[in-house]
Structures are given as structure tokens and as C-alpha cells.
Amino acid sequence: MPFISKFQRQTDYNRFPSSTPIVIDNGASYFRIGWAGETEPRVVFRNIVQRPRHKSTGETITIVGDHDTALLRYFDCSRSGPRSAFDNNVVCQFEIMEYILDFAFDRLGANGSRIDHPILITECVCNPVYSRSKMAELLFETYGVPSVAFGVDAVFSYKYNQLHGICEKDGLAICPGFTTTHVIPFVNGEPVYKGCCRTNIGGFHVTDYLKQLLSLKYPHHMARFTWEKVEDLKMEHCYIAPDYALEARLFQKGGKEAEDKTKRWQLPWVPPPTEEPPSEEEIARKAAIRERQGQRLREMAEAKRSSRINELENQLHGLEFLLQQLGQIEEEEIPSFLSETGYTSKQEIESTLTKVTLSLRKAKGEPKPEQAENEEKTDSSTSEKYPLINVPDNMLTPEQLKEKKRQIFLKTTTEGRQRAKQKRVEEELERERKTQQDEERRLENPQLYLEQMRSKYKELHEKVEQRKRLKTNGGHTNGSSTSGGVGRGERLNAAQRERMRLLTTAAFDRGKGEDTFGARDEDWQLYKLMGKDNDDDDDGPDEDEAELARVCSRLQEIDPTFVPKPEPTPLQPATAEVPNVRPLTKEDFQIVLGVERFRCPEILFHPNLVGIDQAGLDEMTGVSIRRLPSKDEALENRLTSSIFMTGGCSLFLGINERLEAGVRMLRPCGSPIKVVRALDPVLDAWRGASIYAASLKFQQQTFSRSDYYEKGEEWLRRYQLRYTL
Structure with a gap:
């Protein structure tokens, strides 16, 4: 059976004669084994067994006692944890006890499974006969020991310290062990087992x-x-x-x-690496990289611009050549000629030529002439661009009617874009004018301007918040400026309250007598009223919110200490704060x-x-x-x-x-x-047993294998070791 252990095997086993006893202190926590007459045990290990399987070979390995945790990564320990042969302080699992004894005798240096030395083994106070008989059977049948003696570990420790003058012949021995605690009274140097008591705590x-x-x-x-x-x-x-x-x-x-x-x-802790400022060489290197990237982007933009210019020039030459061809052909052949080119009229070709010319000048970076702008505006407003708009429908063919609808749609869309563009320009000019006025006011009296902006921001913020709160609470504040009402009605807006009022009125009117709702046409008007949203709270909040955003942006520009207030919403009344994640320190890895x-x-x-x-x-x-x-x-x-x-x-x-x-x-x-x-509360029990086993009268306190076969278990029931020799 393969064993894994960090204990070295003893090499002087054969130097001891067969009459030298082997002393075993079989504790619930630690197992100690050695030779009688010595002051220290030869082998000490934890009294546990683990039998995992190797991950690659599948072979079962027996690990007894302490083991190296790094070694267990090669084994599958999920189905086999550390096991003890003890139940409280009594040996019950003798299969595990056999693994422990095999390992102990192997580390002591025994060759083979036969042990030719007498054995003194410790046990708990008032050990059950079943446990004692199974231990004797294991030692006699499996290992063939010639004789065995059982003694109490706490008594051996008491006798050992009595020899050194620590305690008297009469006294109390208290042994708080691994799983139990015993109290044994001593009278004239011998334990009185009738006065013993035990507690299952240790x-x-x-x-x-x-x-x-x-x-x-x-x-x-x-x-x-x-x-x-x-x-x-x-x-x-x-x-x-x-x-x-x-x-x-x-x-x-x-x-x-x-x-x-x-x-x-203090647990192992590695401080996070400190970020050192970059050196001048690193800054220069990153600047060079950015410059190369910028140069590459500029080259790509220039290549794209050149390609765009070439494309527009080719398109411009094609349109000019097309106009030359139109000037050389007759008027009757123009429609058939245009049908092959994809254009519908000469005006469309000229308009496209103008747009391409403007796009080419813009791509080349040339200024846009005022005349071209005026021509573009004039051309967009004239009817020459859309010749079929003013023509009556009865004078047009079906194809021309379709073309007229298309021209009407194009004209309407173009005019709409022009109006939107003009409106944006006017708004931009208005914003620039207001910004200029604000700047002039700020330069005249900066402190007064800052106070006015703060008060205006506060007023707008309260106004917007009040509107949202009224929308959520249905117009009720209950004397408080905070959101959230008490009743259900205060959590509804005006439209929802109106629906509830209509339903309540209808139910009250129809609640008496027979339910005739729906018999008249007026009853169905209720659904139309309920479907209307008469909530006026949503009218006009965009202007205030836009002005609030503008004032907030302005304050952020002129006041570095300004912090905008969070804007609560009906679904999220308060802004959740982001947790402040701090780096772990040395104190976080301290166990107090x-x-x-x-x-x-x-x-x-x-x-x-x-x-x-x-x-x-x-x-x-x-x-x-x-x-x-x-x-x-x-x-x-x-x-x-x-x-x-x-x-x-x-x-x-x-x-x-x-x-x-x-x-x-x-x-x-x-x-x-x-x-x-005790002088040594941990090892004095083994030392006392070692001195006791080295006595010449020790053989009189043991029972042999022949006695076990002849008298059996009943003799073990009456067996009791006498500690005063």
C-alpha cells in the first residue's frame, strides 16, 4: 500500500530486542509511537487518514497525518476527505485504525506486517469493552504482537508528573482533550474510576x-x-x-x-503598482506617434478629396458635353434624346450642372460667389425648374400627370427645407445676439451677473421640478415641497382623475335599478371623454427646460465651483449615487x-x-x-x-x-x-507510558495472545492496569 508522508522512516528497528515494548499514545488528535525507555516518541502525526485518487493514473493513495497542500493538486480529493477513527474519544472505525497502525509501524522501521514486540497502547477512561476487544483483535490477528497492555493517557501523565514532584498521590487529574474532557480522582496514586466524569467538549x-x-x-x-x-x-x-x-x-x-x-x-498583500508620471522620452515618443497618425489621416483625407474632385470634374464635363449635344439637335428630337440620358428637361440638366459646379468649388476650397447663391435661390423659387406645376391637368398626358405630382412633391420639400434652414439661421443669430448681450452684461459687473444667473438657475430648476411633481402627484402637494402624495388620488394626474370621475358618475347614475347603460347613444360618448387626455401640465415645458439647460451650461463656463442639481424624474425620484470604489489597502487584509x-x-x-x-x-x-x-x-x-x-x-x-x-x-x-x-501537557502521557513500559514488572500487567485466544472478550472486561508497580 503506497503511503505519502513527510516523515522519514526509522532505520534502527532491528537494533531493539523483541522484549523492548512499543509505546503508543493513541490520541484523538495526534498519534505518537516510540520505544519504551526513551524520552521522546519517534513518530508523531495527526490521527487522520485521507485516500484520494491520482488524477492521471486513477491509483488510490493513502495519506496519513499531515500532508503537503501543494501535493494534493495531483489528486482528486472531492470524494475522500480527512477521516478519523474516533467517535468523540472512542475508536470506532477500525478500518481507518488499521491504515494508521500500518503507517506508524512502517515509519518506525518495521519490516513486514508482523510485530514481535509487546505493545502498550493508551485509551480513554472507562473505554467500552467492544472498542477494547476490537483493538486487541486487530493487534493480535493482523500484526501478531506477543502481548498487549491498555492504559489511560491522563493517568500516565499524572504518574509522570508525580515522579517529578508536580502533584501528590491524592489529587484530581483534569484532562481537556481534543473532543472530550475527563476528571479522574487519584487516591494513594491509583485512579478511582467510580469518581470519574466526562464532558463532550474539547x-x-x-x-x-x-x-x-x-x-x-x-x-x-x-x-x-x-x-x-x-x-x-x-x-x-x-x-x-x-x-x-x-x-x-x-x-x-x-x-x-x-x-x-x-x-x-496580516494576510499576504501586494500593494498596487504606483503610476509614475511619464518621462520626457515617453512623452516625445507618444507625440511622434500621434503626429504620424495625424499625417496618415491627412494623407487619406487628401486622397479622398482628390478622388472627389476628379469625380466631380468628370461629371461636370459630361453635363457640359450633354448641353452642347442638346444645342446641336432639333427640338422634336430632344425628348427621345433625354430619355436615353435619364433627365427630363434641359432645365434639370442646367440645375444639376450648377449644383455640381458649386460642389466642385466647395471641394477645391474656393469661395462661393454671391451670384451663384442668388441664382440658386432664384432658381429654386422660379417655376422654370418645375414647368408642369402651373399647367392644368386636362392638358397633360398620364405620364406628365405623374411627373407633375413628382415636381409638386419636390418643390414642397425644397421649400420646407429652405424655411427650416432660414429658421435655424435666425435662431442661431438670435442665440449669438443673446450671448453677446450676456457677455456685455458680465463684463460690466461680473459679480452681479453671476448672482443673477444663479438665482435664475434656481428659479428655473424649481419651476421644472414643480411641474414634474404636479404631474406625478396630480396637483396636490399636501403642504410639502417633496413629491409623493398620501392617497391614490394624489398619485394620479389630471387626465386620470377625470377618467375616474366619469366612471364614478356613470356607476352612481346606473347603480339604482336595472343596468341600462349602453341603451342610449349618449352613453357611448363616455368612452370618447375617457379617451381624451385633458392634462394641461405637459404644455410648454420644453422652453423652460431648454432655458434651464442654457443657464446651466453658462454657469459651468463662468463659475468653476458650480455643480448642477440632479433632475428627479417620476420613475426615479432620486439619483442613485455611484459607490466610491477605493483601492484595497493593507488594513483590508488584516484579521483582527x-x-x-x-x-x-x-x-x-x-x-x-x-x-x-x-x-x-x-x-x-x-x-x-x-x-x-x-x-x-x-x-x-x-x-x-x-x-x-x-x-x-x-x-x-x-x-x-x-x-x-x-x-x-x-x-x-x-x-x-x-x-x-503538567511539565508538558502534550507529551507527558507518552513519556509516562514509556517509563511504565520500561519497568521490569511491566510484563505482569500485559495479557498475551494465548490468553486472548483462551479467555476471549470476557477477560478484557475484567482487565485493569495497575499503575503503581
């Missing part, structure tokens, strides 16, 4: 709670909060508050003390740990914060003391004078002081209370 719940809080606080950085990183943040920054309520009020008020207790985790530092580990003392209705650490000590068979006050005082803390969660700052204060509230006044912590 370091896993603290880490998970911190991960949830950070994900809710920073949802845009959720991918950064991996389990390993949150675990590191928990162990580095979290602490136990002496008084949770007082600490929470301190952070609620803020201040320097709360700021000092706030920690920040404030109240989360003490709020997460507080669940060890108040599990109800995460929905677990069980006792906290301080209450568990009282429960354990009450469960003791003998009610001796002197014994209770000895127990509380040696409260021993072990396990990963005992590393939180302030947990000893908080636990001592909590126990003091449960015990009578004057009771001796002392809380101590």
Missing part, C-alpha cells in the same frame, strides 16, 4: 467555534481560514479570561486596554482578533455557548468529588490541594487561575485549593 470545539466566528466576520477571506491555520491562531492568541462578563464589557467599551489586548494577523481571543476557549467553562448543555471544568471537579465512595472531608481537601491539568487545552493562558477561582466558589471557605499544570 479543543476541537474551540477551534471550530473560532473558525465559525472568523468566517462570519471576514467572509471574503474565508478560504484563508483552514483548520491548521485556525488551530495555530487558537494556540498562539487565545486565553482564558479571569471574569468573562467583565472582559466582554471591557472590549465593548473599547479604549487603550482593549486595544492592547487586540491582536492582528479581539473578543474572539477569550470568547472561544470560554466554552470549556460554559459549554452552553455552543449549544452543549453540560457542566464546565470547574463544575466537573465538584461532580467528581461527590461521586467518590467515601465521604471524607480530609480526603476532599487533599484532592483539591493537588488539581492537576494535562492535555492540549491546558496550555491556554489563565486557565489555572480561572479554574482555581471556579473551584473556590464550590468548596467551603478556607478549603486548600491548588491548581498545577
